[in-house]
Amino acid sequence: MDNLKNNILNKIKDGEIKQTSSWYFLTRDYFFYTLTALSIVFGSIAVSSILFQSITEHMRPLRAVSSERELWVNFLQTAPYIWLIILSILVLVAWINYKHTKRAYKRHNILIVSLVLLLSCIGGGILFSSGRAATLEQHMRKNIPLYNSEIERRQSVRDKFIERKRGSRVPEQQGLRYVAPAHRCPTIRFACNADEMPFHNEFGCGCQTI
Amino acid sequence: MSEKTTDEQIAAQVQVIPEMFGFLIDRYEEKLDRYIQRQTNLSQDLRNDILQDVFVKSYQNIASFDPNMSFNSWIYRICHNTIINDWKKNKRYRTGISFDLETNTFLQNIAAEESADVFAQGNHLQKQIQEALENISEKYRTILILRYFEELSYDEISDVLRIPSGTVATNLSRAKKALEKQLLVTQK
Numbered sequence: 014m015d016n017l018k019n020n021i022l023n024k025i026k027d028g029e030i031k032q033t034s035s036w037y038f039l040t041r042d043y044f045f046y047t048l049t050a051l052s053i054v055f056g057s058i059a060v061s062s063i064l065f066q067s068i069t070e071h072m073r074p075l076r077a078v079s080s081e082r083e084l085w086v087n088f089l090q091t092a093p094y095i096w097l098i099i100l101s102i103l104v105l106v107a108w109i110n111y112k113h114t115k116r117a118y119k120r121h122n123i124l125i126v127s128l129v130l131l132l133s134c135i136g137g138g139i140l141f142s143s144g145r146a147a148t149l150e151q152h153m154r155k156n157i158p159l160y161n162s163e164i165e166r167r168q169s170v171r172d173k174f175i176e177r178k179r180g181s182r183v184p185e186q187q188g189l190r191y192v193a194p195a196h197r198c199p200t201i202r203f204a205c206n207a208d209e210m211p212f213h214n215e216f217g218c219g220c221q222t223i
Numbered sequence: 224m225s226e227k228t229t230d231e232q233i234a235a236q237v238q239v240i241p242e243m244f245g246f247l248i249d250r251y252e253e254k255l256d257r258y259i260q261r262q263t264n265l266s267q268d269l270r271n272d273i274l275q276d277v278f279v280k281s282y283q284n285i286a287s288f289d290p291n292m293s294f295n296s297w298i299y300r301i302c303h304n305t306i307i308n309d310w311k312k313n314k315r316y317r318t319g320i321s322f323d324l325e326t327n328t329f330l331q332n333i334a335a336e337e338s339a340d341v342f343a344q345g346n347h348l349q350k351q352i353q354e355a356l357e358n359i360s361e362k363y364r365t366i367l368i369l370r371y372f373e374e375l376s377y378d379e380i381s382d383v384l385r386i387p388s389g390t391v392a393t394n395l396s397r398a399k400k401a402l403e404k405q406l407l408v409t410q411k
Contacts, residue, residue, distance in 0.1 A: 017248070017252060017271060017274060017275055017278070018245055018248045018249065018252065020275065021244070021248060021275065021278050021279065021282070022242065022244070022245050022248075024279070025241045025242070025244060025282060026241075026242075030279050030282055030283060031283065032237075032238065032241070032282065032283060032284075032285055032286055033283055033284055033286055033287070034286060035238070035286035035287075037286075038284075038286055038287040115289060116289075118381070118385035118386060118387065119381065119387055119388070120387060121387050121389070121390075
């Protein structure tokens with residue numbers, strides 16, 4: 014046994030084995046904490062986009078023309094699944110990174126995942142309620158071409174639904190005559206009759222009897 | 224270096240005075256050698272190889288030791304990982320379990336926590352216990368060894384196996400049940 018001790022101490026003396034710097038461990042720990050935090054930040058952005066697209070762009074306009082059941086059916090058809098997938102990936106990434114930190118094993122996996130999800134939801138809720146979600150959405154739509162086409166596809170599903178519903182409900186609304194759904198309004202030109210004036214609202218645009 | 228100096232204090236000093244590592248070797252070589260023997264039943268030469276590896280890794284990574292943790296569990300963690308790596312690297316399989324004459328202590332330790340008669344009887348032969356331990360799963364055997372042979376606390380086992388303390392308690396309870404079942408089988 015003494016041989017073992019002497020052998021190791023000799024190796025230490027000769028510099029054959031060296032201590033790894035504490036900076037290395039510190040940097041590694043902070044690296045994983047940073048990646049975890051970043052995943053939560055991006056998770057918050059994902060949640061804010063989900064809230065903005067689901068509540069502001071879908072639920073609010075749809076609520077006016079559909080029953081509670083129809084609202085949920087439509088929500089399932091037009092839910093931002095890409096963001097839900099991205100959010101799941103980010104939660105997974107946060108969990109993996111956090112697991113690499115020093116004391117992570119003390120916590121149950123389910124607790125870590127729930128906490129990451131909760132923090133993302135809180136962050137996303139703050140972004141949404143402060144109005145930053147709309148700015149972020151605009152920014153993404155302007156700069157990510159594929160993202161924009163996906164939004165348009167979902168909006169057209171929503172508008173078609175509203176148009177279908179409008180057939181029975183809109184004529185009853187103070188003589189409104191819709192010409193186009195909301196997302197097409199900025200790109201079309203139309204003329205109203207002499208006894209009408211143009212209007213536009215969250216469902217679309219058209220002519221209103223004076 | 225007095226007897227009262229804690230392992231954690233020595234570990235902190237090793238980072239400045241490397242030669243102090245010798246004191247940690249003195250304190251742990253027998254303890255870890257016994258643990259390796261219990262886990263692997265390898266010959267003294269092969270155990271020395273593993274032990275050397277454990278101390279080299281401990282020295283290299285001493286800066287990663289968290290003073291809020293117990294040094295005992297930290298070095299056991301390294302030892303546990305080194306044993307597993309040795310199994311994988313050398314494609315060595317457990318050649319059986321080696322338990323010294325401390326099997327009575329082992330049973331007494333369990334009986335102190337467990338009311339099952341089978342542990343309190345105390346008339347089990349070493350061979351019976353060995354056989355029962357060999358027949359339970361690796362996960363349960365390790366936790367029983369750490370708790371009742373090495374006498375580590377739940378928190379220390381949690382640090383060694385890197386699982387939450389609650390899971391340690393659950394696994395330990397299941398391990399005792401599995402062992403009890405095996406002991407009853409071997410008695411028949």
